[in-house]
Amino acid sequence: MTKFRRVLLLVGVALLVYILVLLYIIRLRPDAFNNMDATKLGARVHAERGKVTIVMRNFDPHENSIVKTFQKILGSILDARGLILSDHGTHPPITLPKSLQHLVTIAVLDAGQPHHESDAARFIETEYVVVVGDGTRLVSPDMVEKSIRHLVAGPHDIVVVPTEEGTDEDEESCEVLRLSPREWSMTLSLPRLSAAECNYFLGVPVVVTTKAAILRLTWPFARPFPHSLFVEAAMLNMSIHLCDDVLLLRKNPLVSGTQQQRKELAAFHRLAGIKKVTHANHSVDWYGCDRNTASCFAATVGDAAPGFLQQGRWAPPCCLRAITITAKHVLAMLAQHRVRHWLDNGALLGAARAGTLIPWDYDADLGINADDVAKLPLLVSCREGAVVDADGYVWESGDTAGNTIRVRYSETNRLHVEIYLYDVVEGGMARRRAAAVRAADREFPARFLEPIGQVVFGGVDVCAPNRVREFLERKYGAGVIERPVYPNASMVK
């Protein structure tokens, strides 16, 4: 071997050792990559056509570390650009350092406009979208590429990468979300077998998806994010994959006002038509109407089906709940004052079927013996004008003739219970009425009330005609308990 060759070999070996040592150091200390910032890589990133947009959606508009987060992330991924999506801008305004100016776009969405979030897609020019929270760091620079590989290989619409925070209690960091649009509800539960069933993720995961998936959404990036994304993905039956072999992110906890979050949740659920959320621990959050709001559907006229049925939906659960609470209050008052009373019509039918209101009902009917009206002063005084009782329910005349009494949930919420007055006549019990007679309102024999019967309604025993089945079939036809029909089947899509 010549001297020259020996030197060449030596240099080669030294170079190899040097490279191996360098690789070893990088593997051992991935943070070494994070410390490179966009100042050094900026020019290269800009030179290549971007494949990935890193979107920042969750940050505090007043105190944030967006610039630092983008410097770290864009410093470690080539081909990426950044997008800051803010509803109102930030105070003070974000000033990007020179190294980020050509990489990061700041988009202020007009939060006053409906569906303003769909505007956000305009700012995305890349195929892939990675949504991070303020303070997110990539522990390994190839994390984004790995998760995109999962996205493509699935193929999945969304890949979720948990942050360190979210992985503390493994099974509890993800849940199964089921939507019941007809019942305006969503239910969360723990996965039965494995996290692979999950389509809802707690904490502050990083979300990896495609522009194509974003374009399918009606409310992309709606706050609170990513809650809104998981709900809409469930609506659209999108495929979500939990990338549990890429647990490479860490995250500074986001400081966010819980009151602000509650407001955003309520606003999003209003858009999405969700009025009841049941959590995995079985606690329930109600959205939509309450005692301080008007009822959540238009008043009904005659026999026409209420508006929600025309949309193919049942009564909003908050409404059924408000009517049930009001009915139980009135039933308790009548019982307390020994006014002879019974559950009537649709409320009785619902109780006979399932111990609750019919899911598409919009009021509850009670019958009382007209001779007993004087026993409960409210029943008399409310005929002269509306009276608010000690618990905030409003008692008023249901018609000009004073033949029905209406009890409303509150002064603002018009959901109500109707109390019908019945007289003892020769043929039995006859309802006092001003208008025409419906088949359901025919007289009925007094024997149904002698003795009074009982049904379960909203979890309590309440008075009802005895032989409920016979009573209801007489009113509505044979088999009515077993065969539910909509009030006007032809109107239901």
Ligand SMILES: *[C@@H]1O[C@H](CO)[C@@H](O)[C@H](O)[C@H]1NC(C)=O
């Ligand atoms: C949702 O997707 C699953 C699996 O891809 C499929 O079995 C199911 O029928 C879909 N449901 C709807 C409502 O599209």
Ligand SMILES: *[C@@H]1O[C@H](CO)[C@@H](O)[C@H](O)[C@H]1NC(C)=O
């Ligand atoms: C149940 O879970 C929800 C959502 O995580 C939480 O807000 C609520 O406080 C929990 N309730 C109880 C009783 O633990």
Ligand SMILES: *[C@@H]1O[C@H](CO)[C@@H](O)[C@H](O)[C@H]1NC(C)=O
């Ligand atoms: C049922 O709906 C149809 C179509 O809207 C209407 O023409 C009809 O009068 C309705 N019937 C009743 C009993 O409300």
